[in-house]
Amino acid sequence: MIPSRYVREIPQRYRLEGGKCLKCGHINFPSRLICPECKSKEFEKTVLQDEGKLLTYTIIRVAAEKFSQETPFAVGIVELNDGVRVTCQIADAEEGDIQIGQRIKLVFRKIQEDGKAGILCYGYKGVIVG
Amino acid sequence: MRDVAVIGIGMTQFGELWGKSLKDIFVEAALKATEDSGVDHIDSMYVGAMSSGLFVGQEHLGAVMADYLAVTPIPATHIESACASGGAAFRQAYLEVASGASDIVLAGGVEKMTDTSDVTEVLATAADQEYEVFHGVTFPGLYALMANAYMHQYKATREQLAAVAVKNHRNGAKNPNAQYRNEITPEQVMTSTMVADPLRLLDCSPVSDGAAAVIVASMDVAKKMKKNLIRVKASAQTSGTIALHSRESFTTLPSVVRAAEKTYTMAGVTPDQINVVEVHDCFTIAEIIVSEDLGFFEKGKGAEAAEKGLTSIECKRPINTSGGLKAKGHPVGATWIAQIIEIYEQLSGTAGERQVKNARIGMTQNMGGTGASCVIHILEAI
Numbered sequence: 001m002i003p004s005r006y007v008r009e010i011p012q013r014y015r016l017e018g019g020k021c022l023k024c025g026h027i028n029f030p031s032r033l034i035c036p037e038c039k040s041k042e043f044e045k046t047v048l049q050d051e052g053k054l055l056t057y058t059i060i061r062v063a064a065e066k067f068s069q070e071t072p073f074a075v076g077i078v079e080l081n082d083g084v085r086v087t088c089q090i091a092d093a094e095e096g097d098i099q100i101g102q103r104i105k106l107v108f109r110k111i112q113e114d115g116k117a118g119i120l121c122y123g124y125k126g127v128i129v130g
Numbered sequence: 131m132r133d134v135a136v137i138g139i140g141m142t143q144f145g146e147l148w149g150k151s152l153k154d155i156f157v158e159a160a161l162k163a164t165e166d167s168g169v170d171h172i173d174s175m176y177v178g179a180m181s182s183g184l185f186v187g188q189e190h191l192g193a194v195m196a197d198y199l200a201v202t203p204i205p206a207t208h209i210e211s212a213c214a215s216g217g218a219a220f221r222q223a224y225l226e227v228a229s230g231a232s233d234i235v236l237a238g239g240v241e242k243m244t245d246t247s248d249v250t251e252v253l254a255t256a257a258d259q260e261y262e263v264f265h266g267v268t269f270p271g272l273y274a275l276m277a278n279a280y281m282h283q284y285k286a287t288r289e290q291l292a293a294v295a296v297k298n299h300r301n302g303a304k305n306p307n308a309q310y311r312n313e314i315t316p317e318q319v320m321t322s323t324m325v326a327d328p329l330r331l332l333d334c335s336p337v338s339d340g341a342a343a344v345i346v347a348s349m350d351v352a353k354k355m356k357k358n359l360i361r362v363k364a365s366a367q368t369s370g371t372i373a374l375h376s377r378e379s380f381t382t383l384p385s386v387v388r389a390a391e392k393t394y395t396m397a398g399v400t401p402d403q404i405n406v407v408e409v410h411d412c413f414t415i416a417e418i419i420v421s422e423d424l425g426f427f428e429k430g431k432g433a434e435a436a437e438k439g440l441t442s443i444e445c446k447r448p449i450n451t452s453g454g455l456k457a458k459g460h461p462v463g464a465t466w467i468a469q470i471i472e473i474y475e476q477l478s479g480t481a482g483e484r485q486v487k488n489a490r491i492g493m494t495q496n497m498g499g500t501g502a503s504c505v506i507h508i509l510e511a512i
Contacts (some may be wrong), residue, residue, distance in 0.1 A: 058274035066252035
């Protein structure tokens with residue numbers, strides 16, 4: 001991965017920064033140049049809530065080569081308390097522990113390695129909090 | 131806009147075509163379509179392909195294929211819309227003829243998927259790279275997220291999903307161009323290797339090589355060339371959010387609902403009047419959700435309809451008589467063109483063992499990614 005591509009995403013992946021539309025209040029994650037809800041172009045930086053609930057999930061058994069050493073791993077869609085939805089891995093859970101509707105907290109984790117000499121890529125994963 | 135007809139069809143065998151190249155298979159399908167139509171020239175051509183750059187390392191497909199098809203210097207354009215590339219290519223051909231800019235246009239699709247090692251990674255480029263794929267999700271994984279949400283919301287069962295694959299293999303067994311011509315049992319589906327829970331190997335369309343092409347022409351040209359006239363009655367294309375998580379619901383595809391509304395309005399028909407349908411069953415759950423979004427079944431009833439056999443060839447609502455992506459194969463860019471070929475054959479009465487009786491109006495539904503793009507056409511025998 002070209003480092004600049006990775007660096008551009010650091011505010012979102014490390015600090016959960018999104019853009020709140022100043023006109024309609026919709027939170028875009030990542031931030032955008034135009035709001036899909038009201039077409040406004042004015043945003044302010046906002047930090048997402050780091051807790052929410054699991055809307056759906058799956059266990060990936062066959063992954064792309066980059067993740068093939070990690071299988072099986074869980075991936076889900078989490079709706080955070082501020083309404084923003086994200087796709088992320090569900091970590092630290094045994095098979096059978098995960099259920100739709102569970103409370104999830106986003107935590108900072110390593111997501112992938114870019115080969116032996118490449119950069120380590122960090123971001124958010126979800127863990128079950130009850 | 132003037133009336134447009136499909137006047138010629140051609141496709142290769144779908145499957146693992148180790149001995150043939152990307153160019154070989156496209157030209158084979160295009161030559162068959164041209165010969166079938168009887169035309170002595172084409173005015174322009176569109177090539178639908180999802181990712182020849184990543185699969186084979188070849189871009190600039192419009193020119194490559196025009197050169198090898200020996201039709202230079204006509205305009206030749208590569209159209210990409212992920213798994214909807216073929217549908218989008220056909221729509222451009224349709225619009226070019228409907229507008230009067232051209233009289234005879236070739237719309238083809240091709241994908242050579244066995245020339246690369248990491249198909250999973252290439253297919254995932256149709257999703258949001260930074261906010262979905264970065265986290266390790268695959269395409270089967272994204273559809274599994276939909277399947278789990280659907281099963282949770284509507285209490286659908288594993289057996290109901292399996293029924294789609296079983297029916298599509300039964301149809302594919304009757305299709306000489308299909309990649310898989312073997313029938314399968316529900317037990318085989320439900321004990322096949324788990325790919326992304328709850329989807330197993332036999333819920334997934336395969337990795338395929340293949341090409342398909344059709345000749346699109348003005349009705350004036352069509353009347354001179356053909357006895358069986360197959361008219362394009364409606365054409366619609368829509369887009370939607372690239373990420374699945376951006377949608378309000380994971381059990382409906384807004385791009386499909388919108389495109390269906392547009393085509394029904396343009397064609398002046400209701401879902402009940404459609405005699406035969408090809409839908410984008412990249413995974414079993416996709417056929418179920420799409421069959422509801424097209425208005426054939428109530429929301430939440432598609433799974434039950436599949437299990438009851440309501441979508442089989444002999445029933446009122448035949449879906450994927452060709453075997454669908456599941457059994458016929460899914461060479462991504464060629465998929466939709468092969469769908470329209472099936473509908474063309476059904477409406478012409480030449481579908482052999484797969485023939486739906488008295489088929490007059492047919493529909494094709496093709497989508498890209500998790501439904502971030504959708505192309506639907508309605509065809510009619512006149």
